[in-house]
Amino acid sequence: AQSVAQPEDQVNVAEGNPLTVKCTYSVSGNPYLFWYVQYPNRGLQFLLKYITGDNLVKGSYGFEAEFNKSQTSFHLKKPSALVSDSALYFCAVRDREYGNKLVFGAGTILRVKS
Amino acid sequence: KAGVTQTPRYLIKTRGQQVTLSCSPISGHRSVSWYQQTPGQGLQFLFEYFSETQRNKGNFPGRFSGRQFSNSRSEMNVSTLELGDSALYLCASSRYQSAGETQYFGPGTRLLVL
Numbered sequence: 001a002q003s004v005a006q007p008e009d010q011v012n013v014a015e016g017n018p019l020t021v022k023c024t025y026s027v028s029g030n031p032y033l034f035w036y037v038q039y040p041n042r043g044l045q046f047l048l049k050y051i052t053g054d055n056l057v058k059g060s061y062g063f064e065a066e067f068n069k070s071q072t073s074f075h076l077k078k079p080s081a082l083v084s085d086s087a088l089y090f091c092a093v094r095d096r097e098y099g100n101k102l103v104f105g106a107g108t109i110l111r112v113k114s
Numbered sequence: 115k116a117g118v119t120q121t122p123r124y125l126i127k128t129r130g131q132q133v134t135l136s137c138s139p140i141s142g143h144r145s146v147s148w149y150q151q152t153p154g155q156g157l158q159f160l161f162e163y164f165s166e167t168q169r170n171k172g173n174f175p176g177r178f179s180g181r182q183f184s185n186s187r188s189e190m191n192v193s194t195l196e197l198g199d200s201a202l203y204l205c206a207s208s209r210y211q212s213a214g215e216t217q218y219f220g221p222g223t224r225l226l227v228l
Contacts, residue, residue, distance in 0.1 A: 032213045032214060034216070034217075036219070042221055042222075043118075043219040043220050043221040043222045044204065044219040045219070046217075046218060049214075051213075051214045090157065094213045098159075098170050100145055100162050100164075100169070100170070100208060100211050100213075100217065101159045101162060101170055102147075102149075102159065102206075102217060103159070104156060104157040105156075107156065
């Protein structure tokens, strides 16, 4: 079965510093990976995805993610964090044995302090 | 283009009652998926519909059901509500039922069962 792991429950970073939110995956075959962000009392907003091609994927709001096949990782990054980036971040993998189903990690709370 | 809409946004029910939640996908999207989000279990897949047919079902009891209409709008129903059904129910839509498609989420319906 496909799965993702987000090893950190919470990440704290100072405004203006680079941020990284970690994600590792376990899939059979080529992975289809996604990052979503959730603000309080809101649904999930799509940030970016890796399907194939360049290992560095650029997404919304200045976020990017680096796909590393050998380390089975898909870490989310941003060069300079903003206080408004504080939210709950989810990594997800497509379970291609079950159609369009997304399998989510447990989520990582990102806190950016000014 | 309007996003995914879900109604109602909030619901309070008592044990034993039933509830129906509605989801209108982004215009042109034919695939609709439902997820349950709880603090303890995280985000879990409920079911997926494409062209009015259920394509996938998650590991939930038969009390959870859904359907999709010819205009791609979807409803999910929970019968004989239990306290543990309290959750945020998220609907997501995509154009097609393919692994590379991005799922776009609605704001969710928060259900509280008393």
